[in-house]
Each structure stands twice: as structure tokens, then as C-alpha cells.
Amino acid sequence: MAGGRSASQAHRRSPEACARSLKSTSTRKSLRMDGCSIRPRIGSWDAGRSTICIRTFPVRCLRAVEARLRRQDIRLSARYIGSDRLDPWDRDGTMQKPTIAIIGPGRAGSALGRALRKAGYTIAAVGGRNPDNVRNLAEELGAKACQTPATTIDLADLTILAVPDDVILPLATEMVDSLCSAAGKAAVHLSGAQDRAALRPLARQGSLRTGVFHPLQTFRRGPEAAQNVADSYFGIDADPPLRDQLMQMARDLHGHPFDLGGIDLALYHAAAVFAANYPTTLLAEAITLAVEAGLPAETARQGMTTLLAGAVNNLRNLAPADAITGPASRGDQGTIERHLEALKRDPELQRLYRLLADRTKLLSANKEAAA
Ligand SMILES: NC(=O)c1ccc[n+]([C@@H]2O[C@H](COP(=O)([O-])OP(=O)(O)OC[C@H]3O[C@@H](n4cnc5c(N)ncnc54)[C@H](OP(=O)(O)O)[C@@H]3O)[C@@H](O)[C@H]2O)c1
Missing domain, CATH: 1.10.1040.20 (ProC-like, C-terminal domain)
Structure with a gap:
């Protein structure tokens, strides 16, 4: 498989072509060459410079691939369970950091993006409506700039919708049409005033998981805002295993996660506004x-x-x-x-x-x- 392919390019390949690539010597070489850098992605596997599309592979194929990689002494940092569910736990019990896409390079999106990067997360993509804002944050975070916000979701494990509250539902609806593969993906919004229902169009897409990740914090514009992230409380509403992943993400940000499930959000958010x-x-x-x-x-x-x-x-x-x-x-x-x-x-x-x-x-x- 040719080096330097992007994940989105890989998605366009047929499963047969992907399978052929897996069997090819060049792929095996590149896997061995890049050694432990192989990293399964949701919807595609990045093997160093090669991207192997697996989204349409049946489970038994994935297991065979896993076995082969194990024989080559390449440790997988995540694995598929069933046909399309990603287990966020490593074999050794530690949790894998999902790759992140941020839609909305505004106050909250920029602050979280910067803090997540500092905490060791890969920011795979930044999307939004203003090309300059998107490009600036993407460049700073070493991410791909996505000028069409809806397509951003295909480039990462976890997409954060950091857009105004009223934009969440229409944007989620738009994102459904652009979704290449729901397998193992997750999307969260940052609003403390809306529940998971704001992401319901995405939640209806196969196994795509949705949740709320509300930083109980105030972010200004500019790089200084990221300083407010540490020590913040994070309200989380999601089902496991996304819930566990978000709880871990809050802890990785040196924050304090708490459960938002069953909370009267209008009252909770009014409290935050008072504070x-x-x-x-x-x-x-x-x-x-x-x-x-x-x-x-x-x-x-x-x-x-x-x-x-x-x-x-x-x-x-x-x-x-x-x-x-x-x-x-x-x-x-x-x-x-x-x-x-x-x-x-x-x-x-x-x-x-x-x-x-x-x-x-x-x-x-x-x-x-x-x-
Ligand atoms: N700021 C905070 O203190 C804070 C704290 C906790 C939670 N939150 C939550 O975080 C979310 C974002 O708030 P914010 O304060 O960061 O807002 P913001 O600074 O106004 O940023 C919003 C971002 O969304 C983009 N955007 C707006 N409409 C869009 C659309 N139709 N399609 C795509 N992108 C669009 C904006 O684009 P442009 O770049 O063109 O402006 C901007 O980058 C909200 O849900 C809010 O409740 C904010």
C-alpha cells in the first residue's frame, strides 16, 4: 500500500483492495518497519505511513489480522469486539486515548484542544465554518483542517462538537450524511444545558456512541484559556464504554469528572450561570x-x-x-x-x-x- 495515504482516501478503497493490501509484502514490510507504531483507528488502521481500511472487514478477518500482528510481535492498542465496537481498554488494562476531532475552534473548542494535546491526545482534525479559524487551530495542534465541519467526524475516534448550543442538533443532522463509517466512533457536545438528545441523529447511526462532556468552567478567547482546564469539574453523560473513556479524559486533563445522568440540566446550567x-x-x-x-x-x-x-x-x-x-x-x-x-x-x-x-x-x- 502506498505510503502517506490519508484515512479519508483509504475509506474510498474497496474491501477487496484493502484485503489485497494486507496480504502484500509491501504492507508487511511497512508494518515491520514501523514496529510498534501500528495503531488501530476506528474505521482504518494506521500502520506508520500506510493506512489499512478495515471498516468493512468481517470480524473473523480482523481476528486473523490481530493474530498475524501478534506473531510479528506488534502490540495492538485497541481491538474490535463484535463487528463494530471498539473496546477502549488495552490488553494490559490501561485505557487507550481516542484520537480527537474538534468542530468549532472557538473559546471552549480551542481551550480543550490545546489542553488535550498537552495531555497526550492526538488531535486528528479541526472543523468549523470559518476557514481562517479552522486553519489556525489545526496548524497549532498538528491536526488536519476540515473546511466542511460535517466531514470531520470521519477522521477521529471521538468528535467534540464545540459549537453554540443551538447549532448542535442541526450540525449532528448534517454530519449523518457525511458519515463514512459509524464503527467505533463517538461524538460528544460540550453544552451543560442540553442532554444527549441533541445528538440523536448521530446516535441512530449503528453503533455510534454519543454523550455530553460539559466543562463546568469558563473559557475566554486566546491561548490563556487552556490554563482554566486543569482542576475543572467535568459533567459527563454517556453509556459505557464511552462514559469510562470520557471520565478518563477528564482525569487526563487533571480535572474532576462527575455524573450528569439524571440531573435537571436547566437548573444545573442556571446554577453555573449564577456562578x-x-x-x-x-x-x-x-x-x-x-x-x-x-x-x-x-x-x-x-x-x-x-x-x-x-x-x-x-x-x-x-x-x-x-x-x-x-x-x-x-x-x-x-x-x-x-x-x-x-x-x-x-x-x-x-x-x-x-x-x-x-x-x-x-x-x-x-x-x-x-x-
Ligand atoms: N466558553 C465557555 O466558557 C464554555 C464553557 C463550557 C461549555 N461551553 C460550551 O461549548 C460550546 C461552544 O461554546 P463557546 O463559548 O466555545 O462558543 P464560541 O466561542 O462562540 O465558539 C463556537 C465555535 O463554533 C463555530 N460555529 C458556530 N456556528 C457554527 C456552525 N453553524 N457550524 C460550524 N461551526 C459553527 C464558531 O465558528 P467561528 O470560528 O466562525 O466563530 C466557533 O468556532 C457551547 O455548547 C457551550 O455551551 C462553553
Whole structure:
């Protein structure tokens, strides 16, 4: 078989041609030459520079191939069970890292792509709608740039749909038409607000497994975002063995996996928005107020941001009721009245302040009642 063939080229070959390649001396040579670098892929096997298409091989053929490779002392890092299911476990009990495709080189897709690569995962492909964004991330991650997002799924074991929530279902529907082989493949999305049903068009494709891999984290644009990945919690919803693979992936990212199965996702995601997004909105209001009060803009921004960082720092090892400070938790009603007076010119913000002050009093009162 000619060297340097891409997996997609290999897919176009007939099973007979693939079988002939397997028997050919040149293939055997290249297998031996590349020794342990042989790596079974879902839908194709990369033997160093040769790609052997196996997606249409019957199981007994695969077993024969396995036996032959074993005789050549080449260790397989994965194996097929039945006709189209990939066992993610190695023979020695360690789990094989799936090759990854990322659709959507935006905030979350780029951060995860960079972190996964650092954790030793091969990013086989990057897909998306903007050619420049796709090419830039693909080049950085040593991946193939796929300008048609739907075709990306054929180039990796596990495809991550890192696209806006509302795009997941239409994109999954589009991907079905482009799918060459469902054998052993998996696809996940990153949304904490949608369950696996968003991938149902793909889930109906033979053995293709689908799941949710929600980083309970906030990612900005740019390479710095990858720093937020370690230590993050990852909500996972999938059936085994994909579930095990995703749990392992979260651990490989130095994160903490947890089960999202059976969780009320709307409520869960609203909680995440309260934790990550609204403090940022409140900080923006704080900076505006500080500037209105007369602080220089940069002092207002840096000072208020450092203040928020201090509050988050206190929360690392204290419960919110123990960590909270300020007039509402202390019961300094006079100070609160002066704040409300100062906020009179913005009635909405005044209302928001009052609501938050009441909730803060409740937090402190509940703590006292529990003590
Ligand atoms: N960012 C976070 O903090 C965060 C955290 C946890 C989970 N998530 C989840 O991650 C997913 C992505 O969010 P994000 O914040 O990373 O969004 P984002 O920064 O806006 O990135 C979305 C990516 O999807 C691409 N895209 C948009 N519409 C598309 C379409 N129709 N077909 C193909 N690609 C399309 C965008 O293309 P362009 O390159 O052209 O813009 C962009 O690369 C969402 O499900 C979100 O809930 C995000």
C-alpha cells in the first residue's frame, strides 16, 4: 500500500483492495518497519505511513489480522469486539486515548484542544465554518483542517462538537450524511444545558456512541484559556464504554469528572450561570459605579477585580455563609440605606442591590439558625 495515504482516501478503497493490501509484502514490510507504531483507528488502521481500511472487514478477518500482528510481535492498542465496537481498554488494562476531532475552534473548542494535546491526545482534525479559524487551530495542534465541519467526524475516534448550543442538533443532522463509517466512533457536545438528545441523529447511526462532556468552567478567547482546564469539574453523560473513556479524559486533563445522568440540566446550567457569568456582570456594574464615584478607570477596574479575586479566594475553603462580608451580612442597615440613596438615579440597579442585600441577609440568617 502506498505510503502517506490519508484515512479519508483509504475509506474510498474497496474491501477487496484493502484485503489485497494486507496480504502484500509491501504492507508487511511497512508494518515491520514501523514496529510498534501500528495503531488501530476506528474505521482504518494506521500502520506508520500506510493506512489499512478495515471498516468493512468481517470480524473473523480482523481476528486473523490481530493474530498475524501478534506473531510479528506488534502490540495492538485497541481491538474490535463484535463487528463494530471498539473496546477502549488495552490488553494490559490501561485505557487507550481516542484520537480527537474538534468542530468549532472557538473559546471552549480551542481551550480543550490545546489542553488535550498537552495531555497526550492526538488531535486528528479541526472543523468549523470559518476557514481562517479552522486553519489556525489545526496548524497549532498538528491536526488536519476540515473546511466542511460535517466531514470531520470521519477522521477521529471521538468528535467534540464545540459549537453554540443551538447549532448542535442541526450540525449532528448534517454530519449523518457525511458519515463514512459509524464503527467505533463517538461524538460528544460540550453544552451543560442540553442532554444527549441533541445528538440523536448521530446516535441512530449503528453503533455510534454519543454523550455530553460539559466543562463546568469558563473559557475566554486566546491561548490563556487552556490554563482554566486543569482542576475543572467535568459533567459527563454517556453509556459505557464511552462514559469510562470520557471520565478518563477528564482525569487526563487533571480535572474532576462527575455524573450528569439524571440531573435537571436547566437548573444545573442556571446554577453555573449564577456562578460564572453573573459575578462578571456585577463586576462590570461595580467598575462603572466606581468610575462614576470618581476613581480613575484603570484603578476602578484593577481595584474591583482584585476585590472579586479576594472574595473567590476566601470561598476556596469556606462555605459562602462563612466567607461573605459586607453590610448586609453584618446587619449595617444604615450603610445599606446610604447605598440605596446613592443608587436612586438607576432604579433597576437599586432594585438589584435590594434583592441581593435581602438574599445576603437570608444567607447569614440561615447560618445563624443552623448554628
Ligand atoms: N466558553 C465557555 O466558557 C464554555 C464553557 C463550557 C461549555 N461551553 C460550551 O461549548 C460550546 C461552544 O461554546 P463557546 O463559548 O466555545 O462558543 P464560541 O466561542 O462562540 O465558539 C463556537 C465555535 O463554533 C463555530 N460555529 C458556530 N456556528 C457554527 C456552525 N453553524 N457550524 C460550524 N461551526 C459553527 C464558531 O465558528 P467561528 O470560528 O466562525 O466563530 C466557533 O468556532 C457551547 O455548547 C457551550 O455551551 C462553553
